[in-house]
Amino acid sequence: MAGINTMIDEGRTQDDVAPLTAVEMPRQESIDENYETVGSPLLHNPLVKTRNVNVFYAEKQAIFNVNLDIAKNEVIAMIGPSGCGKSTFLRCLNRMNDTIDTCRVQGDIVLEGQDIYDRSVDAVELRARVGIVFQKPNPFPKSVYENVAYGPRIHGLVNRKSDLDDIVEDSLKRAGLWEEVKDELEGSGTGLSGGQQQRLCIARTIAVSPDIILMDEPCSALDPIATAKIEELIAELRENYTIAIVTHNMQQAARVSSRTAYFHLGKLIEVGETEIVFTRPVHPLTEAYITGRFG
Amino acid sequence: MTDSVRKTVRDNLKKRYRAERYFRWFGVISVGFGLLCLVALFGDIFSKGIGAFRQTAVELEVFFDPDVLGVSASAEEAKIRTANFDGLYKAVLRERFPEVTTRGDRRVLYRLLSTEAAFDLQALSMANPDLIGQTRKIWLLADDDVDMYFKYGRSGEQVGRLSEAQQAWAEQLIAQGAVKTRFNTGLFTNGDSRDPEIAGVKGAVLGSLFTLMVTFLISFPVGVAAAIYLEEFAPKNKLTDFIEVNINNLAAVPSIIFGLLGLAVFINYFGVPRSVPLVGGLVLSLMTLPTVIISSRASITAVPPSIREAALGIGASKVQVVLHHVLPLAMPGMLTGAIIGMARALGETAPLLMIGMVAFIIDPPSGVLDPATVLPVQIYLWADSAERAFTERTSAAIMVLLVFLIVMNGLAVWLRSRLETRW
Incomplete structure (x- = not known):
């Protein structure tokens, strides 16, 4: 892993890469409707199985025929240039896209044998199993305690105040925030620093003990030190949770994930072990992206 | 360069x-x-x-003459209540000005005092029956023409209908220091009256209060519920667009139309009694509803979507998202909008004319089903009255209305700062 880090760190960062439109794509690299994902998108005995997933915003198609499996207790990173559909795909996994009126999802997304878009599945229950952390830290404008306690309370997970206290403390400890906030649990959640707010949001998510945590560019609004803390946290959380993380930052993907999926214009181009994707990418588009030819 | x-x-x-x-x-x-x-x-x-906050009184030596009253000090209460106090104050005036002898002159003389003087004397005697048979110096309420003359007319301004003879008598009293002005408590404790000196705004203030209470209780919950449904739950389609356009149109409909609607629907069809704050409140809430809905929708839209996503993301249901997160954050804005709507309703006159709240009502209402009038209508009525003393009372009523408005707006500011969530 260290080898990958140095390789990418020495390379150009995404900020000084020319935008996608500025690069003339070689003809043979363009992909048609019947493309096939290279690498190893499918697994034996996966936790989440997605088959032929197409997503539309009104008439515009955002995701094309994605097949991807996610194993239990793995950290899978989804990378790709802006607008490639990685966030859209992530938000399909807990049906957050339901809130967008024009959004339509086709195909199968199966969690432990249950199609989550089946009519019998309640999105509210699903989201308790598949938590999500957003790009911008969005704690409720309430106290730190209330932020974490909200989930367990609405799902009726606890009957006694002392149990709730335990859950709050445990969640904050797992999110690595306990030491910083234990004396001011009644302080406002929005009064914390950006990095603390994001860890509070993670604590809030794990308080309902989900199976999967989705992270939608969790560090893009944070400074490098706060980012490092979140990355450490992800490394600890992988022992108990399955994590799918969308990131814009390739170094981050290389550091935190065990598998990487590369999206390009709504298509899943390549999936594989992170180390392999970053050192020996198979598809020319993947290679172009990770070597910084476009971003 | x-x-x-x-x-x-x-x-x-x-x-x-x-x-x-x-x-x-x-x-x-x-x-x-x-x-x-x-x-x-x-x-x-x-x-x-x-000027309306001060009122002229005349000091006279009153002999509670048992012969004039027709009762003695030991008489029972009911007897004293019906005694001839009207005759008493007239007798007092006759005694004070013995030179006035003819019937016609005396009738003019009696008009120096308000007819209310008889009720004041009655109240005194009821409280203390021992007064009967005794002599006391008592300040009695002057007639509005004397009031005007004492306050403004002596500087040469032509302000009232006081005849020359009356002016001479008044001057005589003034020369003896028997005329003064005192604080006009009646303005706040009396209902409306044909006599300016005893007309007060209490009836109109209470009428406005009851009317606004009904308006708020109907328009706020209904408006907020409609706004929440339209913003958070309703599908976005042609029908909801149509509803939205109509709500905006409704906000611009002239208020008199709402009055006609109230007359046709509430009074004629449902048989709600006319002139009561209940029907006034119903009509005004129809008028306020669009304002409340529009401002509530605006404050719901202002709640950042990230809060909704956060709550949805940990498995809150749609209703929980709204009740636990959106509503508390939108509440200050909603209340502000509602109170602005209320302030508009408070100043509304036209629709209330249509439903009979313009009637002349003396007794202040004690509930939403008692006939009443409201402050702006009271101002309209007084401004229309001929007596000079009503002019200053009209302005006084406007001042009361303004104070009412300032209190309401102050309440809005206070509520907003109290409920506002710090980020």
């Missing part, structure tokens, strides 16, 4: 600063004009209305 470019920029700079200066001056003049209008309005109302 070449010299010629710099010169162009510098020349343009002058023009730009000049334009900015003009703009600033225009702003200052606009604000100044607004302030001037406000000062002129308030100044006019204040200078006209301030």
